[in-house]
Amino acid sequence: MSNILELKNINKTYRGKTEDLHILKDLNLEVEEGEFISILGKSGSGKSTLLGIIGLLDNFDSGEIYINNNKIDKFESNKLDRLKNKDLGFVFQFHYLLPEFTALENVMIPRLIEDFSNKKIIEEKAKTLLKKIGLGERYNNKPSQLSGGEKQRVAIARALINDPKIILADEPTGNLDEETSEEIHRLLQKINKENNQTIIVVTHSKELANITNKQYFVKHGKLVLEK
Ligand SMILES: Nc1ncnc2c1ncn2[C@@H]1O[C@H](COP(=O)(O)OP(=O)(O)O)[C@@H](O)[C@H]1O
Ligand SMILES: [Mg+2]
Known part of the structure; x- marks a missing residue:
């Protein structure tokens, strides 16, 4: 199997007024296509920083990243934007749905940005996704009319609309109760x-980590495989 993602000797330092914080130190990671992996670690250990770098949302100081065998070059911003939209889907702890738009519109937006001419097709696809995640009846509800778990499902459907190769989720159930979290965990497993x-x-959830293929811990700026 080929690696869908490879990180080689990634370093990241946050520059401070008084001191610098070298948060990722020669970090390496190889992920095969189709793997479901979890990243755990203490608060402040660098998990979100790492996910932001993998997601091309944040830059890094040195090292190499390959996504789907494309070497990421920090300076080619057009290529980065394309990769970001096509190959990566994001789910965060907070849903970041747009309050003025319906569930259906929220799911459609990342694809409409890419291709405004195929609105009907995109709408059908968004409906299929919402049905698949159990929100088929809620197309026209705005975020304020949905529960926390439902909003997070919509955010997941939105992450899927561009058929990303890799889905990145940063504490996706951090704001949800246990039962709702379990539903989201099962949904991720199904996807x-x-x-x-x-x-x-x-994640901080042992239960979620347990259903993944591999568990990594961020320790002293590196990833340590635990399972
Ligand atoms: N933009 C930033 N500037 C300076 N320091 C930051 C910035 N973002 C995060 N940090 C610091 O880097 C460390 C790791 O943060 P983060 O990656 O968010 O950790 P985690 O997600 O594991 O809790 C923390 O000490 C945090 O305060
Ligand atoms: Mg974090």
Whole structure:
């Protein structure tokens, strides 16, 4: 199997007024296509920083990143934007749904940005996704009319609309109760199994980590494989 993601000797330092924080130190990671992996670690250990770098949302100081065998070059911003939209889907702890738009519109938006001419097709696809995640009846509800778990499902559907190769989730159930969290965990597992989409999830949930193929801990700026 080939690696969908490879990080080689990644270094990241936050520059401070009084001192610098060298948060990632020669960090390495290889992820095969279709893997479901979890990243755990203490608060402040650098998990979100790492996910932001993998997601091309944040830059790094040195090292190499390959996504789907494309070497990421920090300076080619057009290429980065394309990769970001096409190959990566994001789910955060907070849903970041747009309050003025319906569930359906929120799911459609990342694809409409890419291709405004195929609105009907995109709408059908967004409906199919919402049905698949159990929100088929709620297309026209705005975020304020949905529960926390439902909003997070919409955010997941939105992350899937561009058929990303890799889904990155940063504490996706950090704001949800136990039962709702379990539903989201099962949904992520289903997406991974049925679509063979690679999932990298940062979590404090042992239960979620246990259903992933591999568990990594961020320790002293590196990833340590625990399972
Ligand atoms: N933009 C930033 N500037 C300076 N320091 C930051 C910035 N972002 C995060 N940090 C610091 O880097 C460390 C790691 O943060 P983060 O990656 O968010 O950790 P985690 O997600 O594991 O809790 C923390 O000490 C945090 O305060
Ligand atoms: Mg974090």
